[in-house]
Amino acid sequence: MTNLDFALFLAPHQSGRRPPAGPLLVSRSPLVERGFVQIICAFVAVFAVAALDANAQTKRSQTGFVSEDFELSSVDENGVDIISGSVRIASDLISIGSGDEPLTYTVITPSLAQTGASDSAQMLAVGLPPNSGGSAPFRFDNYSGGVSISGINDCNNWFEIGGSRTDFCGTLAAGLIASDRTNAKLELVSGLYVFTSTNGTKYYSSGLGTSSRQSTTATGLNKIVYPGGYVVDIQRGGGRVAITDNRGMQIRITDANTATATIVGFNMAVDYCAPLATSCSFSRSWPTATVFTGSATQPAVATDVGGRQTKLYPRLRSNGFSGHQFYQVKAAGSEESARTTYSFCGPWYDTSCSAIQDCFPAAGSEIACKIFQMSVNKVRTAEKEGKIWTYMFDYEQN
Numbered sequence: 001m002t003n004l005d006f007a008l009f010l011a012p013h014q015s016g017r018r019p020p021a022g023p024l025l026v027s028r029s030p031l032v033e034r035g036f037v038q039i040i041c042a043f044v045a046v047f048a049v050a051a052l053d054a055n056a057q058t059k060r061s062q063t064g065f066v067s068e069d070f071e072l073s074s075v076d077e078n079g080v081d082i083i084s085g086s087v088r089i090a091s092d093l094i095s096i097g098s099g100d101e102p103l104t105y106t107v108i109t110p111s112l113a114q115t116g117a118s119d120s121a122q123m124l125a126v127g128l129p130p131n132s133g134g135s136a137p138f139r140f141d142n143y144s145g146g147v148s149i150s151g152i153n154d155c156n157n158w159f160e161i162g163g164s165r166t167d168f169c170g171t172l173a174a175g176l177i178a179s180d181r182t183n184a185k186l187e188l189v190s191g192l193y194v195f196t197s198t199n200g201t202k203y204y205s206s207g208l209g210t211s212s213r214q215s216t217t218a219t220g221l222n223k224i225v226y227p228g229g230y231v232v233d234i235q236r237g238g239g240r241v242a243i244t245d246n247r248g249m250q251i252r253i254t255d256a257n258t259a260t261a262t263i264v265g266f267n268m269a270v271d272y273c274a275p276l277a278t279s280c281s282f283s284r285s286w287p288t289a290t291v292f293t294g295s296a297t298q299p300a301v302a303t304d305v306g307g308r309q310t311k312l313y314p315r316l317r318s319n320g321f322s323g324h325q326f327y328q329v330k331a332a333g334s335e336e337s338a339r340t341t342y343s344f345c346g347p348w349y350d351t352s353c354s355a356i357q358d359c360f361p362a363a364g365s366e367i368a369c370k371i372f373q374m375s376v377n378k379v380r381t382a383e384k385e386g387k388i389w390t391y392m393f394d395y396e397q398n
Contacts, residue, residue, distance in 0.1 A: 078340055078382040078389055079329065085378030085393040086111030087342055088163075090142075091302050091310040091332055093289035096265030097249040101230060105243065105251045105263055107213065107291060107302050108140040108162050109312065109329075113344040113377040115139075116296070116314060116325035136293050137300040137312045137326050139163065139212050143234050143243050145203070146210030146220035147186070147193040155179055159186055159195035160210050161203065161221065166195070200227040211236060213253075213261075213291075235275045242275030244268075252280065263289040265305075296324040308332040313339065321348035340384040345374045345393075353380060356394075 074083045081088040089109045095102040109115070115137040145161035155169040157176055168176035168186045178184040185196040195203040204223040211220025211234075224232045231246040241253040250273065251265045266273070266286040273280035287305040294300030300312040313328035325348070328339045345353035353374035362368035372394035374380070382389045 078384065079331075080342075080379050080382055080389075080391060082391070084111070085375060085391070086113065087329070087379060089310065089312075089329055089331075090162075091304065093291070093302060093304045094251060094263055094265045094287050095305075096251060096267065096287060097245070097247055101226075103232070103243065103245045103247075103249040103251055103265065104142070105253075105265070105289070106142040106162075107138040107310075108142070109137055109326075110139045110163055111344075111377060112137070112312065112326045112329075112342060113346060113379075115300075115312075116317075116323055136213070138291050138293070138302055141213045143221065143224075143232070144211045144213050145205070147195070147205045147208055148210070149193075149208055157186065159193075159203065159205075166197075201225070213241075233275075237276050238278070240276055244275055250275065259293050261291045263291070294326070299330075300326060302332075304332060317348035319348055338384070340382055342379055342383075343381045345378055345380050346376050349380075 075081050075088050079087050079089045087109060088111075090106050091108075092104055092106045095104040097103050140163040142162050144163075145159070147160075148156070148158050149172060150156040151171075153171050153174075155167060157168040157170075158165040159168075160166075166184055166186075167179040168184075169179050170176045172186075172188050176186045178186075182198045184198050185194075187194050187196075191206075193205040193208070195205070197203070202225045203221055204225070205219075205221050207219045209219040218236060220236075222234050224234075229246075233242075233244045235242045235244075239255060239258070243251040243253075248268045249265065250268055251263060252273070252275075254262050254264075264280075264286050265288075266280075266282065271280065271282045271284070271286070289305050290301075290303045292298075292301045292303075294312060294314060296314055296316065299314065302310045309330070310332045311330040312326040313330070314324045315327050316324050327343070328341050330336060330339045343349055353376075355371050355373045357369055357371050359367050359369040372392075375393045378393040379391050381391070
């Protein structure tokens with residue numbers, strides 16, 4: 001989210017007057033009134049959604065441009081992250097081990113506005129970043145991430161996990177400071193980049209750069225150490241990813257860069273397999289899940305160990321743009337017909353995202369008006385069960 005972006009979230013469409021100026025909560029009416037203090041609006045939006053969601057997501061599934069261990073989730077009931085403006089769907093596929101903290105593998109969608117194949121030249125022509133041939137619809141997982149360091153004294157430094165970033169200002173030499181003013185740290189220790197979250201969890205990354213679910217490079221997040229002594233190691237190579245904890249459990253992803261990846265979780269005390277071995281020999285059947293990347297005509301599908309499927313449905317881009325993107329989601333465990341349909345702002349969508357004018361009382365008896373433009377690639381509407389939610393992620397035009 002840029003410094004000029006903020007979110008206005010509307011409940012299902014209904015008639016009625018706008019609430020008075022200022023952030024407030026009103027049931028089944030606009031939750032957050034447009035204001036001109038971006039930070040206040042963003043945080044009120046986060047608390048508004050968290051208050052409405054009694055079943056808050058677990059820490060590993062929380063997303064948005066806040067610390068990954070932030071105690072409140074910014075994702076609403078439609079899977080829309082009201083801070084970043086993207087669709088953020090997390091699906092737990094497999095867990096292995098006992099106790100309160102089994103080793104769990106979760107896939108997380110990036111913004112559906114940027115998935116599927118597209119023409120990079122077309123993207124650049126309208127001043128947008130290229131899509132690099134189209135990103136995978138289940139690009140991230142709860143163990144993918146890494147670090148970016150600008151090398152100069154600015155705020156373009158960050159740690160990322162599961163596609164969610166924590167930003168830092170300053171330099172490594174002088175000490176980086178979390179832009180959200182928490183006690184989170186990002187340091188270089190013995191050649192490794194170490195991010196320490198506000199709860200004391202340490203994330204170790206080798207080299208600069210990030211790892212996605214499909215990565216085969218060793219660059220990126222490769223170890224997590226929790227305050228209680230629980231440790232998770234992540235290794236990648238040869239189209240395989242191995243996630244191993246210090247309790248002897250391993251989650252292994254094979255064919256990670258092909259159309260269909262297979263995920264298996266097993267106890268290494270029963271069936272030992274070296275993390276990056278070419279293949280494993282098992283004496284029994286272990287919990288298995290799959291991820292299919294989809295195509296222009298086929299939905300992307302993440303299938304958990306119980307056979308429940310999260311599906312992302314594609315559509316062709318409009319207005320002369322080539323390729324496709326994913327715009328509908330069927331949640332795991334729901335009926336095939338129970339889909340949420342999203343529209344986004346962008347030249348390849350049919351959605352109107354023209355600039356709007358908003359007027360409000362100013363000093364004395366005067367009325368001040370400002371022009372706002374909807375930000376590209378952010379969610380415009382979400383529709384399910386006959387209801388439509390409208391979102392506005394605007395920035396002020398000069």
